Amino acid sequence: MLTQALQAIRYFAANPRYTVLYQFGSSSAVCSQVFRQPRARYALLAGELKQDPRFGHQLSHNFSATVHETFTLNEDHGFIYALVRLGKPKLIVETGVFDGVFSACFLQGLHVNATQDGVEGSLISIDLPAYEPIAASTNRMLRTNLPKGREPGWVIPDYLRPRWQLHLGDSRELLPRIGHQAGDIDLFFHDSLHTYAHMMFEYQTVWPLLKPGALLLSHDFHWNRAFRDFSREHRQRDLVAHGFGIVRKT
Numbered sequence: 001m002l003t004q005a006l007q008a009i010r011y012f013a014a015n016p017r018y019t020v021l022y023q024f025g026s027s028s029a030v031c032s033q034v035f036r037q038p039r040a041r042y043a044l045l046a047g048e049l050k051q052d053p054r055f056g057h058q059l060s061h062n063f064s065a066t067v068h069e070t071f072t073l074n075e076d077h078g079f080i081y082a083l084v085r086l087g088k089p090k091l092i093v094e095t096g097v098f099d100g101v102f103s104a105c106f107l108q109g110l111h112v113n114a115t116q117d118g119v120e121g122s123l124i125s126i127d128l129p130a131y132e133p134i135a136a137s138t139n140r141m142l143r144t145n146l147p148k149g150r151e152p153g154w155v156i157p158d159y160l161r162p163r164w165q166l167h168l169g170d171s172r173e174l175l176p177r178i179g180h181q182a183g184d185i186d187l188f189f190h191d192s193l194h195t196y197a198h199m200m201f202e203y204q205t206v207w208p209l210l211k212p213g214a215l216l217l218s219h220d221f222h223w224n225r226a227f228r229d230f231s232r233e234h235r236q237r238d239l240v241a242h243g244f245g246i247v248r249k250t
């Protein structure tokens, strides 16, 4: 615990811009910069998620029935969903699924894009299942492993599964092959193993596979300097909203 706190203090002292954005950066400001859309449009779309009659209800039901946990939709969920509604990606690739809450938000965005706007899209996920806690990954979560007998993404409602493909294994082995097979990625999301080497490996692997204008989104970007070093190395403008780092490939 102490080591983690010291690590965070050291990181934020060395990166004052990220510190301010992490504390005060707003998701609506980031989305409007990325998509050049008014903030009001972001607010409208992020709000759709809460208003959906099935989504929040089914996630809450799945959590309370399986692990007796309460589930509440928060700003991060609205952010992920709004990115999909605004960007209309055809292909999303993510690493790190765990229960599947963010995956469900991506899939709900794809579902609404298809049913309301006629734009089809799919999500490919890679996850090394956390049957036991994984250091530098799930060990800082409130629950550090999957519920007994459950596979990654167990919380995802059935009506969202047709647009989803899950691959089980280490992304260090799977991402290069699956990424190349998939090609032309519109949005890549990192949320797997948050070591410097692994984050850098995932960013570097997918970068050539991202279309121009595609998004590279990283959760827990502040655990180390990989996100900062990567965006500098590639001369890309990096934006930050709470725990998310985001780069739009120019």
Ligand SMILES: C[S@@+](CC[C@H](N)C(=O)[O-])C[C@H]1O[C@@H](n2cnc3c(N)ncnc32)[C@H](O)[C@@H]1O
Binding pocket: 095, 096, 097, 098, 099, 100, 101, 102, 103, 126, 127, 128, 129, 130, 134, 137, 138, 152, 169, 170, 171, 172, 191, 192, 193
């Ligand atoms: C922080 S959790 C992901 C949380 C998830 N995105 C959500 O919405 O709650 C990290 C996930 O990455 C997985 N993971 C850890 N190391 C991995 C690796 N080398 N390759 C793929 N997945 C990994 C863990 O098992 C865990 O499911």
